[in-house]
Amino acid sequence: MDARENADAAADKKKGTEAVLDLQDVSVLYSGKPAVRNVSCAIWRNRITSIIGPSGCGKSTLLRSLNRMNDFVDGVSIEGKILFAGQNLYGGDVDPVEVRRRIGMVFQKPNPFPKSIYANISWGPSINGYDGSMDELVERSLQQAALWEEVKDRLHDSALNLSGGQQQRLCIARALAMEPQVLLMDEPCSALDPISTAHIEDLLFELQSRYTIVIVTHNMQQAARVSDYTAFMETGSLVEFGETDQIFTRPEKKRTEEYVTGRFG
């Protein structure tokens, strides 16, 4: 990403870029019961999109359907289409492993592998046949996740010895090492203290010029701070989707206004 593109990105901030993911009438059902109903929206390249809404509104379920992590839940089924570079993620000839290589994920609770810091980063690329310099990739990924300075002298220590906030940044570095087209984050700060949360939010600002990020959060201030676009969901439905400024200052729907002003949820 060179300087000109960065400048363009800043200038284009208000404009939509191309859609990386295009959700068309997506419903997710658990044993026939809908958890997400008829959601249509687009995820724009090099933008941060946050999904907000009260607990149980289906935001995590929707997020997990974007890289087929819902496949492991018994009795789950998907209706509608999710287009990724023009191909339906749920098309019959799609390899879910290939999908997850390109659409990475960071989970609610830090879940490092019980391996060394280095191996946590290198494992994904190595099983996927990465043939560049692994040391460089590990360093670059850790730097992007703002963790390098803290761990560079103990790369071969167990990742389980890191603090919760460091573990979560390690998980972000692990996802970035796959150079994903989209990074999904499922309430990445909910298990962290305020200082670690601030670290991760700073990191999101750093990453937004290079990555397309979708973040689920129940923290409205966080959504307002970090994201370009915001989706508000309630009881499985997408109530409103728009630029973050607009959602928080001039929401079109009454329900959105009530939520973002803290009247419920």
Place this chain on the structure above:
Amino acid sequence: MSSSSGQSSVSFSIRKGGLRWGETAIKTWLRICTLVSLFTTVAIVVLLLAESLGFFREVSPLEFFFGTRWVPLLNPSSFGVLPLVWGTTLITVGAAVIAIPLGLASAIYLSEYASDRVRAWVKPVLELLAGIPTVVYGYFALTFVTPVLRTLIPDIQVFNALSGAIVVGIMILPTIATLSDNALRAVPVSLRQAAYAVGATSYEVTTRIVVPAGLSGVMASFLLAISRAIGETMAVTLASGQTPNLEFTMLESIQTMTAYIVQISLGDAPSGGVAYQTLFAVATMLFFITLLINIISQWILGRFREVYD
């Protein structure tokens, strides 16, 4: 004090009422039950050690532990325990070679691939297999496994180590399968998700993340199964015979430590003599071998718990 204000005042006491007889009685009874099994264990160990000491007054430990001939009942007698240890080793290693790959594969299937419905059906059946009396396995070896082996390997003796190893392997398989399955299922789902999220296939998740993460539990299941194989008595006595043997052969009759104990217990040696005391020396040795293995497996399991709590 009155209810007219809308507040009711209830008089009650939090002091001790009468003694809770029932509770005290139950507690005492439970304590006695626990002491019975504790006392039995201690009594067995004391008996074993006392009789073994008597044995070692007659026979030098050097001869017992390092002698290569076990002829306790004939004259001249010889008390080298190695042939019995070797017999036990052949059976145990043979059983482990059969049961470890099959048991681990079953555990991986059950924990990673089987649907809940299949699992709910298969696991009780496996546990049932563990509940079959071992003498039944012995007859299964004699009347089915050995005849089949004889058609494949005509030279094989009627009593042979291979047949015993096969049935003991079948016998310890459920232990490995169910305990390893538990260990693998204890690996947090979040770890599997982490692996899938970086583009791992199910096979990679299983072999590179889940099994290594659950390895200490899996190893402990191997050791518990092995200690069961070492202590196994009836099946090997029936299948593998009563001939102390220090040859490297699975096709001949052998004698394990346990099979020797059966032989003496059935009355082949007069009570009180050195030959009779060999029973306790061998039993003590067996006890310490299995105790050591159980302690190691408990230690490994303890380490495993530290990781995820």
